[in-house]
Every structure is written in structure tokens, then in C-alpha cells.
Amino acid sequence: MDNSPYNRAWSSIPGRPSFPGPWGNICKVSRAFANYDTDLDLLIKGVLGNGKSIRFWLDLWIGMEPLMARFPNLFKLESAKNYFVADRIASTSYGSTFTFTWNRLPTTQQKTDEYSSMLGLIDTARLSSSGDKWCWDLDQINSFSVKSIKKKLEAQVLFLAWRANLERLPTLASLAKRNIQVPSLLCPFCGLDVETPDHIFVSCSTAQGVWDAISDWCRLPGIYLFGVQNIFRTPEFLHGSSKWKKIIHAILCSTVWILWKTRNNKIFNHKLKL
Template sequence: MVHSGSNRLASFARRVPLEIKAAVWDCDGDRAPGPDGFNFTFIRHFWSILEKDFVEVLKQFHLTAVEDVLQWSWSREPDSGQEVTELTSCLNLMYRCKLGLNTDVWLWEADSSKRFSVKSARRLIGGHSDTSDRLGFVWNKWIPLKVNIFGWSLFLNRLPSKDALAARNIHIDSQLCPFCDEVTETLDHLFSACRFANEVWAGVSSWLKIPPIFAFGYKDILLFHCSLRTSKRGSKLIQAILLISCWMLWKARNKLIFEKSNSSANGVIGEIKPVGFLWIKHRAKSLGINEMNWSRFDLL
């Protein structure tokens, strides 16, 4: 609301001091109106000293000039302890605010230009990188986007395994692992504990000429490349192949459940090699991949 100010101020000066005192006395003595910690018992005790400051603060808020153009006021003054508390809290929040007539704009503090960009956001995240679940999965450009999304979902434990479906009260005929038919299918079991998965990892590690892959959970598979003593390029290549292997394991699992089509560990490995060759060869041309060095894996 916009007012000339003089009449409102005169009315304020006559009525408000008594109303403010009544409102302060109406408040719970243990409550503090601001972050300084002084409660209303303290304010009442020293009211003879603080009354003038209280009235002045509310008067300034009641009629505050904004760039000498607008003057704002409430339609009425606070008339209860709760309203005084809320008004004081509002004053504390607005103390450092500068009001103006210009259009509001968003400012991105992470960049000197104050403008948001994906590059500055990535730089901000990279500067606080860690190995937690929030930032532990690194996307790999040498494999298709769908495999990266699959790997990210696996890392976050978001794939629809049988135990996850049962936890959401989705009816399934059996919660047992489709490969071994012995224990409940969880992502940890499916990708690391199942005999079928272990046979696949034994064949993959033998082909890649890396130490045997022993994992206690699916995250050990996804982060296995980080433990290898190899170049950055070699680590990225191993990660790409392990993600493709997880993808193929999941596909074999789905074929068995939905199509009743059995797969062998050697069959899954036989799919990993040609699919990985086609995907990685055309996305990582600097590696100089050909059929010979791929089959022998002379790339590290």
C-alpha cells in the first residue's frame, strides 16, 4: 500500500506504544523475538529502557521509504504477542535487504559473471568431488548412453530386482534368483554372489588379463577399475567393459524370466566381446582397436 505518511505516522504515535506494550506482555516470557536470545521476560524487566527503541523500530517498518518514491505500511498494527514476534522475525530477515524498483534477477554466485552455466556447475561439483554414493559413479563416454543410465541406476540400487519389487508390494511368482534358484534375488547376489555371475567375471577377468574379480557387492564390480594399477585410459577401458558385462548379465536375466530362454556364462561372455568391440571401437578411435588386439586384449 502507498501512503503520504504524515496522517498514518500521527495515528501511529498516539496509539501504538500502549498496544506494543500490551502485545509484549501477552507473549510467553521464555520466547525470544530475535536471534540475540533476549526473551520477553528480559524485555519486560527493562521495558522503561527498551520501549522507545521498540516503538521506533516498528514505526520505521510501518512507514519505510524505498528510494524516496514509495512508502509502505500495514493496514493495521500488530495487536498480539504472536504478531509482534512474527513482525520482529520479519524485520531481522529484511534487515540487510535492499529494496528497489528494478526487476528482480537471479545471480549465480559460483561464477564471476553471476550467470549460470553448466560449465560453472560442473566446476563447482568437481571442486567438491568425493567417493560417496552421491558422486561415486563416473559416466563413461565410450559406451552408449543407455548403458551409462543402467550403470547409474545399478549404482543407486534402483534396478527392479525381485526383492525391490516385493518391497513395493508388487506380486511376483518367486523371489528366488533366476540363475541359481537358491536365494532371494538382490542386486548384490545377482551381480556378485551368484555362481552364474562368478563364472562370467572369471571369464571376463581372464580375457582382460587382470586379477580375478572378487566382489562382495555390485558396487565392488562398478568400482573395480579404480583399484587397478594401469593408466587413466586403461582404467576407463576396463570400466566400459565391466559396465557392458553388467548390462549383458541383466539382459540374460530378463530373457530367462520373460522369455524362458536359458543362457550360459560362456554365452554371455561371447556376447560381451563383440558388442563391446562395436560400441567402444567407434567411440574411442584413439585406442586403435582392431579385431586382433581386441580378441587378445593387447590394449593396456
């Protein structure tokens, strides 16, 4: 196996979205979470036991991120990137000892600083005879639940919807009002009008196309909007149960989220994908 960090996207999930079966589905879910600024890798944390199932560099087990992300220069020097914690740390009566297999020694100032910081971090790690465990970081009892991830995603979507409703999003027009220089005030989607919340979510031709598609998908008589606030009041004028109206409200909030994320992707990454 080629362990070069340049030839492979290292991840704690052993698969790709194109893979058939459960690992491919998990990768797709992980990418879906990324659309909501949620890194699935950082929600699953290893609790060290004997260190035989937690990968030293790739898995999150100490600190707030995997060691490969915290110490990228050392990770590039490591020749065995898939090794487990037990392959790197040995506990003795005098403390812990560490063993690494470098392609070349970390001799530059930057790399020696990283090495010192890493040793200070992992020096507290102690192996035991019990097996390693995994905990879910969104739940107080550290066990996975659909409810916990649903709450996190809902909170992020609703927070953005709340900011949009109050016109507190950092649109190009609002940035200019704060005397922040922007290359252009025009909408990144259509390029025909100043980017304000009402334009990007309502009057822009891209937004109108999205709302028409949502209307057809939900079999609504039509979504007629005159401003951002109309988006969130739409369920009030629909016929149906309160549960149905809550579902529509969630869809509308999620659509606002997707439009904003797509807008950011267009501006910062020069990509447009709805």
C-alpha cells in the first residue's frame, strides 16, 4: 500500500462513496454531514484501552482532532500511517515509551516543535488490558443516537434561518455597509442585482427555480414570495395538519440553508452545485 499523504485522502472511514455496501453508504452520509459543517470523524472518539483497534494517526483518540491533522508535518514523515496506538506506545513501570518509523528524521525547527508538542500531548496516554472503546461525542451518555445528530443539524439550520429572517447574514451588500471591501456587490448566482437577503433567497432567478422545484416536490399550490420573511410564514397559509406544516417549515429552512451554502461555495470555491 502506498502510504504517501499526497496519493490518498486519509480518513477514519475505510471506504469511498463509490464502494458498494455499508461502507459506501457511510461515506455518503459523512459527505452529507459535511454540507452542514459537521465532521463525522470528529463526532466519534476512541477511548484508549489496549490500543489495538485505535489508529495512532488517523483516529480521534486524544485532543480535539486526529493527530494527522494536528501534526501534519510529522504525519508526512511517518512511513506506517495505519499503525495502531499499541504499535507506537508501550506502557512500562517507568512511564510510556514511544516508537516511530520515520521516512526521515524530523530535523527542521517546525518539525521538531511539532514532535515536542506531540510528545507532551501523548505522554499522558496509558495502555491497559481492556479493549478500546468508541464514544459518540454528541450525546451525554456517549452512545450514538439519531436524535443527537438530528438536534445538531436542526440547530444549525434553524440558526441560519433565524439570521436570514432578521437580515443578519453577511451578504455582499451588508459587508459593504460595514465598510468591508468586496470585489463586487452583484449576486454570485445571476450577477444582475445587488446581493441582499431578499434577492439571494427570493428574487434571484436561481432561487425562484429552486422554490418552483420545492413547490412541485411538496405538491404545494405555489410558493409566492416577496421577501425572506415570507419564506418562514408560508406554512401559516397552507391547508393541512400542524405536523404537515412543521414538515414544510423544516423543508423551507433547509432550502434556505442549501442556497446559502451553495452561495458560499460559489464565492469561495468557484463551484455551483444545487
